[in-house]
Amino acid sequence: MNEFKKLTNEVGAPVADNDNAITAGPRGPVVMQDVWLMEKMAHFNREVIPERRMHAKGWGAYGTLTITHDISRFTKAKVLxxxxxxxxxxxxxxxxxxRGAADCERDIRGVAIKFYTEEGNWDLVGNNTPTFFIRDVHHFADLNRAVKRDPHTGRRSAQNNWDFWTILPECFHQVTIVMSDxxxxxxxxxxxxxxxxxxxxxxxxxxxxxxxxxxRTQQGIKNFTNEEAAKINGMDREYMGRDLYDAIERKDFPKWTMSVQIMTEEQAKKHHENPFDITKIWRHSEYPLIEVGVLELNRNPENYFAEVEQAAFTPAHVVPGIGFSPDRxxxxxxxxxxxxxxxxxxxxxxLIPVNRAKVEVSDYHRDGAMRVDGNYGAAPAYAPNSDGVWTAQPDVMEPPLDLDGAMYRYDPKDDPTDDCFRAGGALWRLMAEAQKQVLIENTVADMASVTENIKYRHAAHCYLADRGYGERFTKAAGLSLNKVKALSKLNHAGLVQATLASSK
Ligand code: HEM
Known part of the structure; x- marks a missing residue:
């Protein structure tokens, strides 16, 4: 007998041979009674689970949030x-x-954080940009279909991206960020x-x-150019995952300074635009960053599938002191x-360990596939019950929220305060000359295969955001400035009409 650890089947029984199938005779066919072989093959066929519909390619790490400043005047959340x-x-x-895509693509980066707090898990599921493309949940599936594969060719399509992004003017700010350095x-x-x-x-x-x-990153902002990224993707498609893993292994723990912006309910009522519209930002000059603490990443997962692939986040997971908003x-x-x-x-x-709260969970949910714990044993399965177990906790009730207006399908573009180009224009004006140049070059490169009608639609949006932005893009894309100026005078429906596929 060798000294190696023992191989067993899925229920712990020793396996005698892991190399040679049982055959009928030395050159004969495999027999059904090689049950270890059947078990191996059947398990293998079921090892792939569906990938996330979006954000499929990802990397994870453990860490801590340490609160260094007092924001108890705003929130009672114990984690803060x-x-x-x-x-x-x-x-x-x-x-x-x-799931197999290269890391260094031009794209926003998702960042999903699960805080294992003493009041239950709080998930903050965000991105590396302060704003988003769209603002109505109806458009979410379409956004992803526009940026993912074309149903006809099976390929990613710049035409689809830009068609969708430019028909919805609220995308403009986010598109400017994604095309920037x-x-x-x-x-x-x-x-x-x-x-x-x-x-x-x-x-x-x-x-x-x-x-x-x-x-805010304490490592400083650092980006790749298109050329650098193309080179890296050609050599190492897992570059960003490796970078994070290696930094943690060499104890160069990345840190971010956590801050919040605060708006009172009164300020929100008087705010110059809808403060609950995700395509808008709150200016730091009006709502300054208030420092809260430090987020540090300091431990790599042991097993990618168990911890990273099976991690599951939802913005619905909040804890007392943190709540939602009317953001649709x-x-x-x-x-x-x-x-x-x-x-x-x-x-x-x-129940999967990476998702499991560190505190006791008492939710009455019973049974279901893969209920792998004790399923609450003999505890009552219903509530209310006379045993008085697991009663609701009214002391964590959120304050009531006043709402006004009739139920209706409101189009934010009908709100007179709505301006889809203000933030993109302000960002352009904040950029140094070199950044402006990179933004224009990246946009032109990204739109290289896009039809002219869509380029005109985007040019008109750039012009509406800032004349300089519009003029620079128009020139670089080889378009007519007079036509862009004329298009920019149309209302949204008119601009879309004038730049439909048939108008090219
Ligand atoms: C109505 C809008 C949205 C819908 C319906 C939506 C839906 C989804 C869904 C279904 C997933 C895959 C979840 C899974 O299979 O585990 C996902 C992943 C993700 N979403 Fe969204 N999403 C929306 C908007 C956003 C926004 C605005 C952000 C950023 C602020 C965001 C950030 C993320 C991130 C970071 C992930 C990856 C989570 C992970 O690492 O597991 N999503 N989203």
Whole structure:
């Protein structure tokens, strides 16, 4: 007998031979009674689970959030009280590429953080940009279909991307960011992270305010050019995952400074635009960053599938002191993630160790596929019950929220305060000359295969955001400035009409 650890089958019985199938005679066929072989093959056929519909390619790490400043006047969340140190798991991702896609693509980067707090898990599921393409949940599936593979060719399509992005003018700010020098971060460690949506806080007096979450990299911002990224993708498609893993292994732990922006309910009522529209930002000059703490990543997962692939986040997971907002996009996400994970991982996905809360869970949910714990044993299965177990906790009730207006399908473009180009224009004016040049070059390169009608639509948007932006893009794309100026005078419906495929 050798000294190696013993091979067993799936129920622990010793396996005698892992190399030679049982055959009828030395040169004969395999027999059914090689049950170890059948078990191996059957398991292998079931090893692939559905990939995330978007954000399929990702990397994860564990770490901590340490609270260094006092924001108890805004929130009673224990995870955010001074001195609190909370364990967390982060998954970084690209959005459009599939599970095997290269890391260094021009795309936004997802950042999903699971805080294992003493009041249950809080998931903050954000990106590396402070804003988003779209704002109505109806458009989410379409956005992903536009950036993913074309149903006819099976290939990614710049034409589809730009057609969709330019028909919805609210995409403009995010498109400007994605085409800018920040469109390909050099590392997950060298980018800022944002919660993006407006969320709410409430304090011990049950007073509500609105908030946005920011995590600014302490490593400094660093990006790749198109040329650098193309070279790296050709050599190492897992570059960003390797970079994060290696940094943690050499104890060069990446850190981010956590801050919040706060808006009172009164300020929100008087804000110059809809503060709950994810395509808008809150200016730092009006709502300055308030420092909260430090997020550090300091431990690599042991097993990629168990911990990274099976990690499941949802913005619906909040803890007392942190709440949602009327942001219609956030509201849509509250349904979507849990539903996706029940499909991808099964109804008991929160029993998977990486997803499991560190505190006792008492939710009455019973049974279901892969219920692998004790299933609450003999405890009552219904509530209310006379045993008085697991009663609701009214002391964590959120303050009521006043709403006004009739139920209706409101188009934000009908809101007179709505301006889809203001933020993109302001960003252009903030850019140094070299950044402007890179933005124009990247946009022209990205649109190289796109039809002229769509280029004109984008040029008109650039012009509406800032004349300089419009003129520079128009010239670089070889378009007529007179035509762009004329298009920019049309209303949204007119511009779309004038730039339909038939008008090219
Ligand atoms: C209505 C809008 C949205 C819907 C319906 C939606 C839906 C989804 C779904 C279904 C997944 C895959 C979940 C899974 O299979 O585990 C996902 C992943 C993700 N989404 Fe969204 N999403 C929306 C908007 C956003 C926004 C605005 C952000 C950023 C602020 C965001 C960030 C992410 C991230 C980071 C992931 C990857 C999570 C992970 O690493 O497991 N999504 N989204």
């Amino acid at each position: 009280q001074p001195g609190a140190v909370t364990e967390l798991f982060v998954r970084f991702s690209t959005v459009a590429g599939e 920040r469109g390909i971060p050099a590392s997950f460690r060298t980018m800022h992270l944002f919660g993006e949506h407006t969320f709410s806080f409430y304090n011990v007096k049950n007073e509500r305010c609105w908030c946005k979450f920011h995590f 996009f956030l509201q849509g996400r509250l349904f979507s993630y849990g539903d996706a994970q029940r499909y991808r991982l099964g109804v008991n996905y929160n």
